[in-house]
Amino acid sequence: MQRFPLLSVFTACAVLLAGAVHAASTPTAPNPGRFNPLQTFAPFAYQYPVNRYRSASGIPGPDYWQNRADYAIRATLDPATKxxxxxxxxxxxxxxxxxxxxxxxxxxxxxxxxxxxxxxxxxxxxxxxxxxxxxxxxxxxxxxxxxxxxxxxxxxxxxxxxxxxxxxxxxxxxxxxxxxxxxxVPSRFGGRTDWYATKNGDVYEIAQWFPRMAVYDDLRGWDTLPYLNNEFYLEYGDIDYRVTVPANMIVAGSGELVNPDAVLSKAQRERLAKARGSEKTVMIRTPAEVEAAARAPQPKGTKTWHFRMHDTRDVAFGASAAYVWDAARIDLPSGKHAMAMSVYPVESLHGKGHWQDSTQFVKHTIEYFSKRWFEYPWPNAIAEAGQVGGMEYPGIAFDWWKLGGKPLFGITTHEVGHFWFPMIVGFNERRAAWMDEGFNTYVDMRAALDYEGGKYAPKCDAEYAPKCGNPVDEIQSVLDDADAPPILTKPDMIREKYRHPVTYFKSALGLNLLREQILGPERFDVAFRRFVHAWAFKHPTPSDFFRAMDSGAGEDLSWFWNGWYRHNWSLDMAVTGVRYIGGKPANGASVTVANLDRLVMPATLRVTYVDGTHVDVRVPVATWLQHHRFDVLVPGDKAVKSATIDPDHAIPDGHRGNNTFTVH
The missing domain is CATH 2.60.40 (Immunoglobulin-like)
Structure with missing residues (x-):
């Protein structure tokens, strides 16, 4: 879910990190006594044990089970009484x-x-x-x-x-x-479901609208956490639902419309058929048709829209006489196709780059995630414009109706990305919201880099954030804040001030550090994709994820799970000296690096020579298993000008003033 409609997810987090959180804390001076290898590399205590339901490799065990809930629903929406x-x-x-x-x-x-x-x-x-x-x-x-x-x-x-x-x-x-x-139907409260007025009719965003089964699982039996505002944990099944509305209204719902002949005009059915074969957006109901219908005498009676969705944990829908409707074909890796759709009032068309671009944003996101992680399983993917700032349900996302350009792309990609996390991979958001929001923030940031050469990729400029910087530097305000909760904190205990910085941003940055710095893309992508496929339409826990990454990537990552997820530890690496072997530059140099705080990370050591050339040496995490300081031997035959740890600011080092040692 996104509650910052005017910001992309990534930059919204940067604002919070640079602003409210940072103002509440002052970074402390580095303490060389804080690093203790026995603490940093202590065994990681997995929350849930290995058994025949959940394996040591992080995938479902031979006796894994989950219950099933299938629904048949008949509903009527009465706009007169709401x-x-x-x-x-x-x-x-x-x-x-x-x-x-x-x-x-x-x-x-x-x-x-x-x-x-x-x-x-x-x-x-x-x-x-x-x-x-x-x-x-x-x-x-x-x-x-x-x-x-x-x-x-x-x-x-x-x-x-x-x-x-x-x-x-x-x-x-x-x-x-x-x-x-x-x-x-509540009017504006809650950020999940509502109705609001437009000049051509009211718009209804209907979600969490039917009593749904709680999950009974192998972890605690019935999981009965109340709904305080953190999101969902639901069983999978098939949902067949019918919604009766006044005859002038359009209904856009999760799943497949089963009875188009009964509710759509001949022209609308023909345009949908055209859209199924079109890479470009096709108008199904135009702004002119919406406004003409609003001026005309209203038809009497009702229509019943019939939808069906398979293998889903939920469904939601939007309904309005004011909807403009457009669609385009989605191309899936298997050769199959789905449909990207958008419904929105005419007020959402403020000129170039607004909701008329929404369907292409949906199409790109579905195609990218399908290619990258898991093929989209449902026939339609819908963006609906409303007052809900940004909220996801299987196959349909409620997005802010007044957005355009980069903010609309950002919120669309984020909410559609939730179709994978947690709608396909069924995380328990009420106990581990960081999996839902953090995983999705990570993957939608990568989707932005893929769209038209990174046209809408996160960047730092005054339009989106008053203060921007390198993400690994921006997270430091959280790591330095003694009151900031660890990622593994129960979501209902995380104050709003920390919700985005910790649950979204720190969790997403953790995945990025795993891929780019700790494991490398080849090992990370294989392990992460294996986890997604193994747990599609199932209920993984944080322990399952940690074990899957350890096993799939071939690395004991307990130090990272401990420092980044269970604790809110900081990193402080330093270069404390440079000497020549045998006192002569021709013999190479010995560079002393130190780890001064409780977190550890692999890092690049760059030795720059007086002639302007340099050499990079990778300092692995294993360096710190037995050492507080270590002499790195750097071969070479030239005089050294300086040595710097993490010269590219790739890791979240909280005290960069000691990262460079200059030879005088």
């Missing part, structure tokens, strides 16, 4: 080895109640004017092999426990759960 009413039937399959005597569900709309726990846990004042009374349940019924019967249930904040008349058998036991409900 109410959504629905009934759903959940077919729940218990693949676990345990008999289940209860079910737990997530009721996210209860987050909008005035008494919701989330109003007391965050740093922002509640927006009481936009609160609702949450879900109003009309029926909760269970069928276990027969007809539906009323079930006993209990609601606690954003969770509901349903007691089962009979235990649900292990290893493929199945039941059906029927829930009838309605709720009022």
């Amino acid at each position: 109410m959504l009413s629905a009934s759903e039937i959940i077919t729940y399959t218990n693949h676990s080895p345990d008999t289940l005597h209860m079910l737990w569900l997530q009721l996210d709309q209860n987050r909008y109640r005035t008494d919701a726990r989330g109003n007391f846990s965050g740093s922002k004042e509640p927006d009481f004017a936009s609160h609702t009374d949450g879900y109003r349940l009309k029926a909760v019924e269970v069928a276990q092999g027969g007809a539906f019967e009323n079930a006993h249930y209990q609601i606690s904040d954003t969770r509901m426990r349903v007691d089962l008349p009979h235990g649900l058998k292990p290893k493929d036991g199945t039941l059906r759960l029927r829930i009838v409900y309605d709720y009022t």
Whole structure:
């Protein structure tokens, strides 16, 4: 999720790092006594043990299991009352080895109640004017092999426990759960779902709109963390849903539109067919058609839009009479195709470089990630323009409706990137938000470098950040802040001040350091891609990721997991002296390097000679297993001018004043 609509993710993090966080702390002077090899290289304590469910190599074990939730939903959106009413039937399959005597569900709309726990846990004042009374349940019924019967249930904040008349058998036991409900759509509160007005009609962004199964897994049984504002952990399954709206409205939803003949005009169907064969964007519903329809007498009655999505943890949709709609073909590595689409009000067309470019941004992102990590599995990828600053759901992203150019590219790439993390690779965002946001921030930064020669790649200029610099230098304000939480902190405990710097930026920078400095692209890419493929449509933990990178890349990275993720340690490398072997430049030089703080990193040592030439020597992490200081032998036959550790500022060294030793 992105809450900074006017900034790319990368530069938004840089602003926070350079501003609010830095202002709260003053870097301390280097302390040569802080580095202790026994602490830095201590064994890393994995949170979750190896067993037959999760292997030591970080991939699912031979007995890995997860339960399944399939949904059939029938919903009606009433714009006059701003109410959504629905009934759903959940077919729940218990693949676990345990008999289940209860079910737990997530009721996210209860987050909008005035008494919701989330109003007391965050740093922002509640927006009481936009609160609702949450879900109003009309029926909760269970069928276990027969007809539906009323079930006993209990609601606690954003969770509901349903007691089962009979235990649900292990290893493929199945039941059906029927829930009838309605709720009022919140207007602007929460950053997830809302409605807002445009000159041609209201726009509805409908998300977290149906009671969804909590996850029952091998780690803790039912995972029942309440929804305080950190995101999701959901089961996979197929979702078939129908949405009834006034006849003048367009619905853009996750998955495939099953009944286009019933809801689209002949012209719209013909344009969609053209878009399926077009690399360029094709208009399905033009701005002129939107404005003409708004002036014309409104059609009576309703239309029901029918969507279906396979292998998904969720669905969301947008609905409006004000939508402009365009689309283009997505080319996938296997030779298959999908569709990139955008829906937006005419107000989003402010001139060149605004929402008329959105579909091409979606197309590029899907094609890049499909080629790089895992092929996109669904038929459509949609960007919807609204007031939600940036929020992702499977197959559809809600993006800020007033963006254009680089900010629109940045938010589109970030939110569409979430289709992979966590929609395909099913991270538990409520316990490890750094995996969701950090992984996605890392991969969408690389996607920006690939678009039109890096046209919208992150860069430092006054338009996007008042202060910019090298990312490894910008992170220092976090590493120097004694109050900054480590990456592995529970998300609900991370204050807003640190959410982007730590959860997004430090996590993303950690992956970049792994690829560019610690492992190299060849080893990193193979291990990372293997992890993605192994855990597609499954539930990996941080321990699974750490083990997968250790095993797949062939490196014991416990020192990095300890220093960068479990702790918020700083790095301070130094060059403390240069001497000639035997006192003669012709014999080469011995350069003394030192590690002064608790973090370690591989680094480049550059020895520059008086004639302007230089030689680089790589100083590996293994140097510090037994040493605080080490004499690096540098062959050569010329007089040395200086020696510098990390001359390219490639690693986050917090005290660069001691990185260079000049020979006098």
